[in-house]
Amino acid sequence: MRKIDLLQQAGERLFQAGIEEAAFEARLLLCWACGWTRMELMQHDGIPAEGVDRFQRAIQRRSQREPVAFITGEQGFWTLDFHVSPETLIPRGDSETLLEALLDHKPDRQSVRSILDLGTGTGCLLLSALSEYPRAWGLGVDIAPAAAALARRNAGRNGLSDRVAFMAGDWAAAVGGRFDVVLSNPPYIEHADMAHLMPDVAAYEPHRALDGGDDGLVAYRILCRSLPHLLMPNGCAVLELGMGQADAVTELAEAEGLAVLECRKDLGGVERALVLAFS
Structure with missing residues (x-):
């Protein structure tokens, strides 16, 4: 033919x-x-x-309606390529906004020594950040063992295995120590909206990585309570936001003594990346 x-x-x-x-x-x-x-x-x-x-x-x-990335088994993100599977969310361009914000707030590529990624999935955020900060080491945590295993494969694929570790655990409860940078793309879709997702997402991507509870803010409450114990002095956290969540997450962060340094919009004009530090 x-x-x-x-x-x-x-x-x-x-x-x-x-x-x-x-x-x-x-x-x-x-x-x-x-x-x-x-x-x-x-x-x-x-x-x-x-x-x-x-x-x-x-x-x-x-x-x-199976996503193209699950058919081909891979997806590009930032400057790297990643293996993907139905155990993790597919890396999306909107999430690159977090890296753009991080690089602007931590412009000295030699100054960042430690990076934590909570809900690491494919490892795309953490591994992309490590590719930009050559002296840093990283830890990625995901509740799903299969996701942590996939992230390890992606570290090997991108030549970063000697600078990163991945573990399965209950987010910050599994982590001790403090970090220069904390990244997270948490579940943030309101539970009632899960029924209205595109079939490509609803039928194939893991609901545990999408469902943010009744108000979409369950994960942010945990993160904001944890960040004061996870950040080094002069450290910063960059959290991905869902549409219309900037004000609510800002309020949660400030209630825990955190300062909002920036809320950055993605290319579609959505407030996507919230940059936090100690106030």
């Missing part, structure tokens, strides 16, 4: 399944199925039989 016909059929199938960027995702999955770059895709007309079979299986999975 010709490439153009294969892509047209796949794009129509994905469009009918409700995929907004159907044509783009069809090309992306064909590149993955054949092991091609986008440039190589443009240079080929015929498709190897094994590539066709792999592509059609991928289109079948995507038409059932």
